[in-house]
Amino acid sequence: MxxxxxxxxxxxxxxxxxxxxxxxxxxxxxxxxxxxxxxxxxxxxxxxxxxxxxxxxxxxxxxxxxxxxxxxxxxxxxxxxxxxxxxxxxxxxxxxxxxxxxxxxxxxxxxxxxxxxxxxxxxxxxxxxxxxxxxxxxxxxxxxxxxxxxxxxxxxxxxxxxxxxxxxxxxxxxxxxxxxxxxxxxxxxxxxxxxxxxxxxxxxxxxxPEVQRMKFSKNLWNVSFSSLAALTSYRLPAIFRAPPSDPSVSYTPYVSPTTADLITKYTIPNIRSALQELIVLGHAIGYPDTPNGLPSSIVDTVIENTRKLHIVPESTHKPSMLLDVEKGQPIEVEVIIGEAVRMARARGIEMPRVEMLYALLLVVQNQILRKLEESK
Missing domain, CATH: 3.40.50.720 (NAD(P)-binding Rossmann-like Domain)
Incomplete structure (x- = not known):
C-alpha cells in the first residue's frame, strides 16, 4: 500500500x-x-x-x-x-x-x-x-x-x-x-x-456538487436570528422561553407574560416574513423549491428548530454576532446580510424586512468601527 x-x-x-x-x-x-x-x-x-x-x-x-x-x-x-x-x-x-x-x-x-x-x-x-x-x-x-x-x-x-x-x-x-x-x-x-x-x-x-445552496440555507438563521440577538442585546430565549414554573429553577431571559401576546403577534411573524423574503431570493438564484433544493417549508423548520433549542431552561447559546457586539468587535454584517441585499437588488427583488435589519446593523457596525478607530 x-x-x-x-x-x-x-x-x-x-x-x-x-x-x-x-x-x-x-x-x-x-x-x-x-x-x-x-x-x-x-x-x-x-x-x-x-x-x-x-x-x-x-x-x-x-x-x-x-x-x-x-x-x-x-x-x-x-x-x-x-x-x-x-x-x-x-x-x-x-x-x-x-x-x-x-x-x-x-x-x-x-x-x-x-x-x-x-x-x-x-x-x-x-x-x-x-x-x-x-x-x-x-x-x-x-x-x-x-x-x-x-x-x-x-x-x-x-x-x-x-x-x-x-x-x-x-x-x-x-x-x-x-x-x-x-x-x-x-x-x-x-x-x-x-x-x-x-x-x-x-x-x-x-x-x-453545489455548496452555495448549503451556504445560503445556513445563512437564513444568521440573517434572521443572529441579527435579532445583535440588535436587541438579548439571547433567543427572550422571544421563545416561558418564565420559570418551578420556584427552584432560575433563568433569564424569558418572555414576560405582560406583553407575550405582542411578541407572538408581531415579532415572530416578522422573523417569518424576513425568512420568506430570503426564500424568494433563493428561488430567483436558481435553487429549486424541492426537498433537496430550497423548500419553502424551511422557513417553518428554521423557526421551529430554533424555538425547541431555546424554550428549555438549559438554553445558554449566544449567537456569534451578539458576542461580537458585546466584545466591541466588528460583525459580519456585509457577508451575512449585505450580500443578500445586493443579490436581491441585482435581481429586482424587494426584501424590505431584510433591508431594515441590514440598515440597523450598519449603524451598529459603524459605531464599533468608530470606537476601534478612536482607540488606535
Missing part, C-alpha cells in the same frame, strides 16, 4: 473555529500545519493552545508544526492548501489584501498557487479572491467553499471550548454558478483529497 501524501497546509486565523480545524488538520497525520496567529501569537507561542473539547478531549500546550505572526512570514514555501478561518469583515480587510504576499512577487514568480479553502460564514466570501487570482493570469483559480457547523468559543487568546460536533460540507467554488449538479472528475478528486485530510483528523465531511 502506498504511503499517503503529507501536504503542506497553511491555516490563517487561530480563533474559535480556526483552532479546532488546526487541531483536526494536525491530528490527520496527512498535513504539516503552519498557522498564522496574529493577535494571539504570543499566548500560543509561549504557552501553546488549550483545548476543552467534549469530542477531542482536554489538550494543553498544543502547537502546530509551525506558528507564524503573519501571512507574509508564511509565504516562504509552497502549500497544497490554504485554509481561511478568519471572520469575513471586508470593511476592515479584504481577502486579497490579507493574502497579498501570495498574490505578488516573489511568491507568484516562485511557487504555484495553492487551493484556497474558505471556512467562513456568509455569501460570496470567495468572490474577491477569485477575481484577484484571475487577474494574476496563472490559470483557473482553485477554491473550495464550505458550509461549517461547529460549536466552539474562544475563552482566552489560547483557550478554546468545543462541544461534541464539527461538520463541514465541501464544494468547488464556481463564480456565479449556483446550480451545478455534478462535479467533474478533477473536482471530485480535489474535494476527496481535502475531505480525506479533515476526515482523518476526526471531522464529519460531506461532499456536494
Amino acid at each position: 502506498a504511503t499517503p501524501r503529507v501536504h503542506d497546509v497553511l491555516l490563517v486565523g487561530l480563533g474559535a473555529v480556526g483552532a479546532i480545524y488546526a487541531l483536526i488538520l494536525k491530528r490527520s497525520g496527512l498535513a504539516r500545519v503552519t498557522v498564522v496567529a496574529r493577535s494571539n501569537y504570543d499566548a500560543v507561542h509561549n504557552h501553546g493552545f488549550h483545548f476543552k473539547s467534549r469530542k477531542y478531549g482536554e489538550i494543553t500546550g498544543w502547537r502546530p508544526d509551525r506558528l507564524v505572526r503573519s501571512v507574509a512570514e508564511a509565504a516562504d514555501r509552497p502549500y497544497s492548501y490554504v485554509f481561511l478561518t478568519t471572520k469575513a469583515i471586508p470593511e476592515r480587510m479584504t481577502t486579497p489584501h490579507l493574502f497579498n504576499p501570495f498574490l505578488s512577487s516573489p511568491y507568484v514568480d516562485t511557487y504555484a498557487q495553492p487551493t484556497y479553502v474558505f471556512l467562513q460564514n456568509g455569501l460570496n466570501v470567495e468572490a474577491d479572491l477569485y477575481h484577484a487570482l484571475i487577474n494574476l493570469g496563472k490559470g483557473k483559480p482553485s477554491i473550495v467553499s464550505t458550509a461549517v457547523w461547529i460549536g466552539s468559543n474562544l475563552l482566552e487568546p489560547n483557550v478554546v471550548e468545543h462541544n461534541h460536533f464539527d461538520k463541514v460540507t465541501l464544494g468547488v467554488y464556481r463564480h456565479n454558478d449556483f446550480t451545478a449538479e455534478t462535479n467533474t472528475p478533477a473536482e471530485a478528486a480535489l474535494l476527496e483529497d481535502v475531505g480525506s485530510i479533515l476526515r482523518a483528523g476526526g471531522s464529519t465531511i460531506t461532499i456536494v
Whole structure:
C-alpha cells in the first residue's frame, strides 16, 4: 500500500473555529500545519493552545508544526492548501489584501498557487479572491467553499471550548454558478483529497456538487436570528422561553407574560416574513423549491428548530454576532446580510424586512468601527 501524501497546509486565523480545524488538520497525520496567529501569537507561542473539547478531549500546550505572526512570514514555501478561518469583515480587510504576499512577487514568480479553502460564514466570501487570482493570469483559480457547523468559543487568546460536533460540507467554488449538479472528475478528486485530510483528523465531511445552496440555507438563521440577538442585546430565549414554573429553577431571559401576546403577534411573524423574503431570493438564484433544493417549508423548520433549542431552561447559546457586539468587535454584517441585499437588488427583488435589519446593523457596525478607530 502506498504511503499517503503529507501536504503542506497553511491555516490563517487561530480563533474559535480556526483552532479546532488546526487541531483536526494536525491530528490527520496527512498535513504539516503552519498557522498564522496574529493577535494571539504570543499566548500560543509561549504557552501553546488549550483545548476543552467534549469530542477531542482536554489538550494543553498544543502547537502546530509551525506558528507564524503573519501571512507574509508564511509565504516562504509552497502549500497544497490554504485554509481561511478568519471572520469575513471586508470593511476592515479584504481577502486579497490579507493574502497579498501570495498574490505578488516573489511568491507568484516562485511557487504555484495553492487551493484556497474558505471556512467562513456568509455569501460570496470567495468572490474577491477569485477575481484577484484571475487577474494574476496563472490559470483557473482553485477554491473550495464550505458550509461549517461547529460549536466552539474562544475563552482566552489560547483557550478554546468545543462541544461534541464539527461538520463541514465541501464544494468547488464556481463564480456565479449556483446550480451545478455534478462535479467533474478533477473536482471530485480535489474535494476527496481535502475531505480525506479533515476526515482523518476526526471531522464529519460531506461532499456536494453545489455548496452555495448549503451556504445560503445556513445563512437564513444568521440573517434572521443572529441579527435579532445583535440588535436587541438579548439571547433567543427572550422571544421563545416561558418564565420559570418551578420556584427552584432560575433563568433569564424569558418572555414576560405582560406583553407575550405582542411578541407572538408581531415579532415572530416578522422573523417569518424576513425568512420568506430570503426564500424568494433563493428561488430567483436558481435553487429549486424541492426537498433537496430550497423548500419553502424551511422557513417553518428554521423557526421551529430554533424555538425547541431555546424554550428549555438549559438554553445558554449566544449567537456569534451578539458576542461580537458585546466584545466591541466588528460583525459580519456585509457577508451575512449585505450580500443578500445586493443579490436581491441585482435581481429586482424587494426584501424590505431584510433591508431594515441590514440598515440597523450598519449603524451598529459603524459605531464599533468608530470606537476601534478612536482607540488606535
